[in-house]
Each structure stands twice: as C-alpha cells, then as structure tokens.
Amino acid sequence: MEFQFCGAAGNVTGSKHYVVCNNYQFLVDCGMVQERGKADENWNPVVENPSQVDAVFLTHAHLDHCGLLPKFVADGFHGYIYGTPATLELTKLILLDSAHIQEEDAIYKQKRHAKEGRVPPRPVRPLYRQSDVERAVRLFYPIQYSKPKKVAPGVEVIFREAGHILGSAFIEVILTKPEVDQDEPRRLLFSGDLGRANRPILRDPEYYREPNEISNLYIESTYGDRISAPIDTVDDQIVEIVNRTVERGGKVIMPVFAVERAQEMLARFAKMIVAGRISAETPIYLDSPMAVEATQIFYRQRDCFDEETIETSRKAKDAITNLHLFKTQQESRTLNEMKGPAIIMSSAGMCNAGRIKHHLANHIGNPKNTVAFLGYQAEGTLGRLILNGVNPVRIHGQPRQVRAEIVVVKGISGHADQAELLQWYSAIPRRPKTTFVVHGEPKAANALAEKIREIAPETSVVTPATGDVYKD
Ligand SMILES: [Zn+2]
Ligand SMILES: [Zn+2]
Structure with a gap:
C-alpha cells in the first residue's frame, strides 16, 4: 500500500x-x-x-x-x-x-x-x-x-x-x-x-x-x-470587547469563517442578549452572502445540532431585534457610511479574500474600533500579518495605518x-x-x-x- x-x-x-x-x-x-x-x-x-x-x-x-x-x-x-x-x-x-x-x-x-x-x-x-x-x-x-x-x-x-x-x-x-x-x-x-x-x-x-x-x-x-484557553471564558471575553468598543462609540469588526464560526457567533450573541449581557440595541451585521446561506443550511440540517442549541435558537427568535443578514453588495456598502457602534461580522475568516478586506480597509485606521479575531490565522494570511503587528498593512494593494484595537478571543478555536x-x-x-x-x-x-x-x-x-x- x-x-x-x-x-x-x-x-x-x-x-x-x-x-x-x-x-x-x-x-x-x-x-x-x-x-x-x-x-x-x-x-x-x-x-x-x-x-x-x-x-x-x-x-x-x-x-x-x-x-x-x-x-x-x-x-x-x-x-x-x-x-x-x-x-x-x-x-x-x-x-x-x-x-x-x-x-x-x-x-x-x-x-x-x-x-x-x-x-x-x-x-x-x-x-x-x-x-x-x-x-x-x-x-x-x-x-x-x-x-x-x-x-x-x-x-x-x-x-x-x-x-x-x-x-x-x-x-x-x-x-x-x-x-x-x-x-x-x-x-x-x-x-x-x-x-x-x-x-x-x-x-x-x-x-x-x-x-x-x-x-x-x-x-x-x-x-x-x-493548550487552548478554556472554552467557558469565551462569552466573557466577547462581552467585554463588545461593551468597551460600544462605549467609545466604535465598531467591532469580526472576521468570521462564513460556515460554522458565523453561526456560532449568532448563537453566542443570542445567548448574551437573552441574558442582558450586551445591548439588544447594538446592531449586529452578518455581511456575507455565504454566511447567510450557511445559516439557512444549518437550519435545514438541524438534526446535527446538540440539545442546548435547539433550545437557544427558539428563545433567540424574540430576543434578537437588531440583526441584519446582508447578502447584496448594495447592503454591504451601506456599512461604509454607517455611524455609531455596531458589530460587523464578515468573511473570509483569515482575511485573505472577501468583504472583510473592505471592512478592514475602512475601519482599521480608527482607534475607536476593534478588530476581534476569533481564532487561528494561518501563516502568511492578512489576518496573521495584522496579528503580528505589521503596520501599515497592505490591503487591496494599499498601505493602511493600523490604529484600531486588535484583539484575539481566546478559547474559541x-x-x-x-x-x-x-x-x-x-x-x-x-x-x-x-x-x-x-x-x-x-x-x-x-x-x-x-x-x-x-x-x-x-x-x-x-x-x-x-x-x-x-x-x-
Ligand atoms: Zn477545518
Ligand atoms: Zn483543516
């Protein structure tokens, strides 16, 4: 063999x-x-x-x-x-x-x-x-x-x-x-x-x-x-990141894998909002046609879910009131001009392609904002460069000053x-x-x-x- x-x-x-x-x-x-x-x-x-x-x-x-x-x-x-x-x-x-x-x-x-x-x-x-x-x-x-x-x-x-x-x-x-x-x-x-x-x-x-x-x-x-950070501290870290960014009037930019990580975050935000840990008023944007479609596939394949998730998603329907699932580029572009705090999730998760590059280009220069990485960034990807502190960082061929807070949520791998x-x-x-x-x-x-x-x-x-x- x-x-x-x-x-x-x-x-x-x-x-x-x-x-x-x-x-x-x-x-x-x-x-x-x-x-x-x-x-x-x-x-x-x-x-x-x-x-x-x-x-x-x-x-x-x-x-x-x-x-x-x-x-x-x-x-x-x-x-x-x-x-x-x-x-x-x-x-x-x-x-x-x-x-x-x-x-x-x-x-x-x-x-x-x-x-x-x-x-x-x-x-x-x-x-x-x-x-x-x-x-x-x-x-x-x-x-x-x-x-x-x-x-x-x-x-x-x-x-x-x-x-x-x-x-x-x-x-x-x-x-x-x-x-x-x-x-x-x-x-x-x-x-x-x-x-x-x-x-x-x-x-x-x-x-x-x-x-x-x-x-x-x-x-x-x-x-x-x-050894990864314990998984049970993940929500606490995210709550802190979201609340301190919202307090200073900034946006949380989250590169997410469109499949799994985006849905995981939706499940986590739902739980946090239900528990009153983050404000239901802060708009949450999932700006990725693929992530939105993946979310629909998740619902179709929900016999793969664990028990807790079936329960959470039932409660979440009423709790999340300011969630926006964007598929079109037109919808996505409205985020460029948008004022005030928000959570913007977009893909690709390692920032090597997709709409996240636009959101990084638009938001990484503002010290009020936070770029929150949710896990592993492969060597040589844009995500890894930002994590390594490369500044300015090249996005779409242009050098961009990094002034936003850069954080990594631990344990979410x-x-x-x-x-x-x-x-x-x-x-x-x-x-x-x-x-x-x-x-x-x-x-x-x-x-x-x-x-x-x-x-x-x-x-x-x-x-x-x-x-x-x-x-x-
Ligand atoms: Zn994998
Ligand atoms: Zn793999």
Whole structure:
C-alpha cells in the first residue's frame, strides 16, 4: 500500500491524503492551500493521474479540505465524492463562493495590472469557475454518520462525528481482499479536523472505541503544541470587547469563517442578549452572502445540532431585534457610511479574500474600533500579518495605518488542543501501528508526535512533509 502526502503535511492547509491499494485509489480531502505566498501550489496537479482515482472521502466542508475538488474534477477525476449530507450541502456553498471570489479577484487583478501597466508572470485567471463546481457537485454521494458503507469490493467506510464544524467526520476506511493481500481487514483512520467538547451548536467529538487494530492513523496537529484557553471564558471575553468598543462609540469588526464560526457567533450573541449581557440595541451585521446561506443550511440540517442549541435558537427568535443578514453588495456598502457602534461580522475568516478586506480597509485606521479575531490565522494570511503587528498593512494593494484595537478571543478555536488531541488518540483501544501527524506547522506536528511517542513508544510516529511517499 502506498501513502502519498499531497498537502497539509508540514503545514496546515491544502489537505490531500492519497492512498493507493491493490486496485483501488482514494483521496481523503482535496483541499486548497491558503497560506499566503503558497497559493501558486494550487495550480499543480493534485495527483499524477486524477482519472485513475476511484473516490474522494471528504472529512468536512472547509476550503482547506474541499477547495480543489472542482479543479480535480476538471482535471479528469470522475469517481464519487463521499461526505455526510451536511458536509456536502455546505461544500457546494463553499465551492460556489470560492469560485465566485476567484472570478471576481481575477477581474480585479486584470484591471489593476492594466492600470499600473504591469504584465503579470502568467495570465490572471480563476483556478476554477462556478460551472466547474456544478460538475463536481454531480459526483456527491451522501454518507450517514456511524453507518458502515461499502463503496467498492473490499472497501468499506465509516464516518463518525468529529465535532469540528457541522457535518464534520473522522473517517475509518476498512480494506479487505482483494484490496489487501491478507485475511484480516486492514483499517486506516483519518481524523480530519477534530473539534472540542462543549461548543455551541455542535455535538461533542466522538472517540474511536472499536477494539480493532488501526494500521495507519492520520491525526491533525493544528494545535499540537499548545493548550487552548478554556472554552467557558469565551462569552466573557466577547462581552467585554463588545461593551468597551460600544462605549467609545466604535465598531467591532469580526472576521468570521462564513460556515460554522458565523453561526456560532449568532448563537453566542443570542445567548448574551437573552441574558442582558450586551445591548439588544447594538446592531449586529452578518455581511456575507455565504454566511447567510450557511445559516439557512444549518437550519435545514438541524438534526446535527446538540440539545442546548435547539433550545437557544427558539428563545433567540424574540430576543434578537437588531440583526441584519446582508447578502447584496448594495447592503454591504451601506456599512461604509454607517455611524455609531455596531458589530460587523464578515468573511473570509483569515482575511485573505472577501468583504472583510473592505471592512478592514475602512475601519482599521480608527482607534475607536476593534478588530476581534476569533481564532487561528494561518501563516502568511492578512489576518496573521495584522496579528503580528505589521503596520501599515497592505490591503487591496494599499498601505493602511493600523490604529484600531486588535484583539484575539481566546478559547474559541474549532480545533482540539494538544491535551484534547492526545485524549482522542489515547481513547483508541489499541495503539495504531503507524501514526502520521499531519495538518500542522512543523513545530506543532513535532510536539504532538513527541507526545504520541511517549504514550506509544512501540509504534511508528511519522511527521511527513508534503510530497513524501510511504510504502508498507
Ligand atoms: Zn477545518
Ligand atoms: Zn483543516
């Protein structure tokens, strides 16, 4: 069996885990590289021969896990793309938005180059278009949580709750003859991105409880070297940020991931308003067509919610009176001239695209305002530059003075921290023979690998780099 690490090995984004069995080849995730300065890698072929790959198993709908599916299909892949119903619905939305942003960016860049009289090194065009997304969507095949599904002779998969975003799963692939040359089944386990317990909306991540031996475990390590702030202080921090910004007449600018984080924040604000902790009069804007559509998908897929959220959303209907869900650009533009305090949530969550760049450009220079980051910002993204204190910071090609208060809300991460990752690993009844530590910057991946070696010194623990190939 051959394991190729085509992405998110030695870094966080661009998850693509390629496995070649006897006659069956599959990819777990087909994500986009999002680190600034690395975006060119997305133009490389995902694998050498996409038409030979039988299936893609999708852990969840984040762009760094699904973002290259349309290109992969355009390059010749024609097998099924398997995911939970919520993942597939959210993936379609995310890919359409991604294609739309790329199409717009290409036009914008072409205009800018023309204006500046510059000739770019290669023609500016989108990585894929909305029509490519539609072709990929036709290959979607839903998989229910916790139900084994045979996808080919000798290949079965089970998706289990990962508690990371709505629909997220960790995936077990069970291989038997003819795909393996042994009588015992061979089991591979892909963690995808693992969430944390006690988050709004989501059920807690499940553990792998089966007494089977996993031959190869892939485990994410985004926060493999750190312990996150406790999740129960999150609301207190946000209440303070909102109230002190409102008091000085400023606006809170929140870059949010349109999927999950935006809905999580709506759930949190609802709870705060119901409890009288923030004023119901402060207008809350969710300025992102994708986030608004994602919110609608969340309602459709509410059988994935935890109990508490069903209760909160019922009460919230009456409590939130000044909430504005903006889809059109016209609506969005009204925010440029708007006076007085407000909360503006917009995407992309790492500020590398989307309307948030306009809101940052308009508001980052005013010391009354606050830019509140809600979690991880990948190396090289605009969000990371701002967090690193780069000042002035370039937005849309223009230098912008940073005078707003810059804060990070701690504990709001959608990723398990080191202790939670180790807890998840340790819950696996039999130690996996080989563990690949992926989806982390080298420092994080190495730290987690070291901890796993302490727990399971008899096993092999590998921190692969993108491009590596393992055979066993
Ligand atoms: Zn994710
Ligand atoms: Zn990820």
